[in-house]
Amino acid sequence: MVSINRRQFLAAISATAFTSMGTPAHTAMANEELRVVVIGLNGIGRTHLEGFPLIPGVRVVGACDVDSAVLGTRAENFDKKFGYQLKTYDDLRRVYDDPNVDAVVLAVPNHWHGLGTVWGCQAGKDVYTEKPCSHNIWEAGQMEKAAQKYERIVQIGIQRRSFPHLQEFFREIREEGVLGKLKSVKGLYLTRRSSIGKPEVTPKPLPTVNHDLWCGPGSTELERLRYHYDWHWFWDYGNAELGNNGPHILDLCRWVVGAEEFPTSVTSVGGRYAWDDNGQTPNTHILSYDYATAPITFEIRDLPTAEGKQDTCQYRGLSYGIVVEGEDATYLGFDTGKVIDNNGKTIREVTGDKGADGGRQLHRENFVKAVRSRKTSDLNCSVKTGHLSSALCHLGNISHQLGEPVALTSLPERVQDQPLIAEASQRMSEHLAANGVNTKSASVQLGRTLKIDPTKEIFPNDAAANQLLRREYRSPYIVPEQV
Template identity: 30%
Template sequence: MQRRDFIGKTIIGTAGIAVGSSFMPIGSRVKGANDKIVLALIGAGGRGTDTIISNCKVNANVEIKTICDVNDVKAFKTIATVEKELGYKPGHSRDMKEVFNDKDIDAVWIATPEHWHALATVWACQAGKDVYVEKNPTVCIWEGRKMIEAAKKYNRIVQVGFQNRSAPYAFSARDYIQSGQLGEIVHVKSYNMLGGSKWEPQADSPVPQGLNWDAWQGPAPSRPYNPGIHDMESRGGWGNFWAYSGGTLADDASHVLDLARLVLGDPGHPKSVYGWGGNTAWGSSKETPEFQSITFDFGKYAHTCESGSSTNYMKKTPQHIRMDPTLFPDWRTNATRTEIYGTKGLMYLGRHGGGWQVKGEDSVLIAQGGGVFPDKDHQLDFIESLRTRKKPNGDLEQGQLSATLVHLGNIVYRVGNKQLFFDGAKEKFIGNDEANKLLRRKYPEGYSIPDNV
């Protein structure tokens, strides 16, 4: 099926979703604890499968009606996993528009590659569906603003998959800082120093059976199938290409930056950003850099981020520590820590578990708060938000501010590793047309986000 034919067939009967002007969403109503909430999974990879099943286990009266993916291999595998774990067999769809048109479905769980997050969220809001969307929520700054507008216009709950925003230990770290016990904040360092190896390009190949490649590309530019981008069974290498992702910075550093923002009281946009990045570690030719070093100017302090796939001796917090609130990682070689320097002490902060500790002179332990991986907390919060219509912990406004840090760091790299000044109110760069061109991307016919959502 050609891309034009696919678009034509999926638009039939869904003009309101595609255009947005004539579609009237389903009215919101508060659901009681005994009311069933029906979900659909869009994007049947490992992360989406695991989290939506967990969501159904930790919340009562929640079920999955449909698994939607353009990759039949992954879809059928997820359907079988759901049947094994939850005791029933969900339906299958290859077209998310069918999901949006299904009046039985209350909310969608979007776990596609990043380039689909924004458009799928906007379409879902227009169709009257609530949304859980994985990080990073966008591939450009403009998309985030459109997502916010759509959620507000159609009165939708949208929870971004920044799970640390539901972590009790994150709240206690924020309370400690706000109490003044850390003193005045003078500097913040976030790390996402992961391991890796040299990226090698692969030749284009025929589209595998069971995959709608045109639909997988969706809002990204059309290109031939490449096994270095997509894999029928595993995650694939799409994170190495700007068309689909913001690279390592968007994948894991987005969590670290978002958590840091939360405990610091959720500051707004930075005044400027300076960055360095490149493929100097392994010498590969991939688009997204092997390593980046970024400095954000927040006025009263600078917030730096070191991110890449070049330091194999650095490790994420071990799983047994992530799940035990009495244990803390070795901060010295913890790959995804944040360090918050106050005038009275230094706070070490773990991502997705690991808690926080404050140390003073001679590394004396001053205070600490244990914490575990907050996936289940985030899932509980999402369903509570659907039932009560309260603002979710992973609100889109804060998701946009955190995602913007990712985009600022990447744009600095893409325009030549220089300092850029940013107008936060307008979400535009000051005096740099080259950088402003990267605030928004071009979309192929049938997959665009309209200015008026």
């Protein structure tokens, strides 16, 4: 097997650092054991560590994490559960340089998805990358190029693509018109989170963590009190709630309308309210995407129904999921759902096998199937599919970041020509008032309405927006121009 040594990785400062890597001669075939290493062991990584060994012909041979405490605990628990010891790695580059690894699972923070996938492909590994597909739009393109060049199988962890009942029902909506002509699709993520707090002194990295490696392409400056997870709410590493749970919801929205390219425009409205903390991203957000088949909107609320409560909001009985409004009927659901007629009567239940672990086990099995067949067409969520859905999150965040604060009281007038945004904004204002926000004095970030070239995946004649299609990378953790 052709491998990439550690010195080459550490020297990867230029755009051509990995262009000479070839595809390894060995690929796990249908009758061979598939050797997998899970990279990133907190949260979802733990479930991958326990889920992949259950697939016939798959052996998890190793685990990797930059936090030695997490790594030790996960390896010990794995040994107790499965009866053998894992090889442990504290650096993903050592995994990629190991000739005894066929595939990797990237359950790392968002800012590592692009580079981790490209490096994996260059090292000859097949890759299962968690959502979102990438930290920004440009690097998703580099991921796709790497997968094609090195003939690697890359699955993105948007697992509802592997639900047979949704595959069939969404086909019926698109091809048979079971809901009638589509009028609109609403995505919802209405949950309750809490403030992340505000450090009184500069936080220090956990002593068990290789902080430089954790930060990778991003800044090494530490601003959050809780080291793990709260990176989601800082732009250098995460993509807000929109890029956290948004990929699952927006993928359903895009899938149901059959959109296989970018929308023609995006608009956002939102802000961070009620919490006295230093998080950078919105906890209240409304997005709108224009597609020819039907417009898509997405509402995010991380506050409870009212100040002091410990509950979550609902819209038409859903806290998260999609509402697909057709001329003849409406679908409401997430993993499963129901169809109601125009009088509100349930006329069909949409259910099916979700598999274990929230559907991830079905998705893992699909990945393994594609690895065996060497056919990207066997994947339920290829890089391209995952990119188109994750990009909706990035487009909305770009609109938000380029927006301007306006008085919340002026919002109805500012969005009156966008009825779906206006309707959602009214719900948002009422929700904020219930959470103790003074809506007469509060401001809201009115994102720029951005026109998009769906084919080129750029913003025509908008240099500021196009600049946000990619990021500045910290050396040596640079996604190469030439993969």
